[in-house]
Amino acid sequence: MRKNRSPKPPEPCLLTECMQVIAGAWAPNVIWSLRAGPRRFNELKTDIPPVSSKVLSARLSELEERGVLVRHVRPTSPPSVEYELTALGEELIPALEAIVEVGHKLKQLRGYEPASEAAE
């Protein structure tokens, strides 16, 4: 039996830990939408068209529990609610920026590697 040939990743857990903070459908998009400033529920819904109220609501609660964002209720006529990133939430932005960066490169490479669903 052989031992590890490649030097094993020193901290696989840190990856997982951060992923758990941004886990859940549309969570990265929510954080991304909030990076420019606070936004309201329906603004987030139009920022992220495919998300439903239910999932957005669930995601916002979870992200609040995780300390990624805060919820402010303002006593306007129909009470308006604003969501805003915390300091912890802002720490996540560089990672999301890196992901968006990769998004650009992926479009180029996908021209050469058609490994999508054209195959039988």
Place this chain on the structure above:
Amino acid sequence: MRKNRSPKPPEPCLLTECMQVIAGAWAPNVIWSLRAGPRRFNELKTDIPPVSSKVLSARLSELEERGVLVRHVRPTSPPSVEYELTALGEELIPALEAIVEVGHKLKQLRGYEPASEAAE
């Protein structure tokens, strides 16, 4: 009715596109484990202890279809299978590094913000 107050994110879709490439349970960990070189099925399983064979197998198939990694079957005694990142797969590493970076900062901040599950 008011219009968008914060300048809306210019490319929310690129985030989603990249996230779809690394979507699925343990997919980021698989890519992370492969960043140092090719690895075999059971090596990946021990790299990522909580993953089950079924999910790992599903993830590897998906990542192969997406062009993130390639599967090499080598005609050894019990045929051994190696998984290796493609060029596209390697493009993802900077994003994962950024996520790991954030993982470090999160540990510090979490000391100040206990918003986990202690609440009622």
Place this chain on the structure above:
DNA sequence: AATCATAGTTACCATTAGAAACCTACTTGT
């Protein structure tokens, strides 16, 4: 009084993930 907007909640169904057992081909031990 009926309607609308905001910020959700609820019910129902489809998909995904996780746990554990099982499978096939080949090698080694007795």
Place this chain on the structure above:
DNA sequence: ACAAGTAGGTTTCTAATGGTAACTATGATT
């Protein structure tokens, strides 16, 4: 020869997650 072990999965079953659509409460507007 026969049993067990190893590599790389697949199958089955259950639990959690996500998607769709309908519904709700409060106050403002017509």
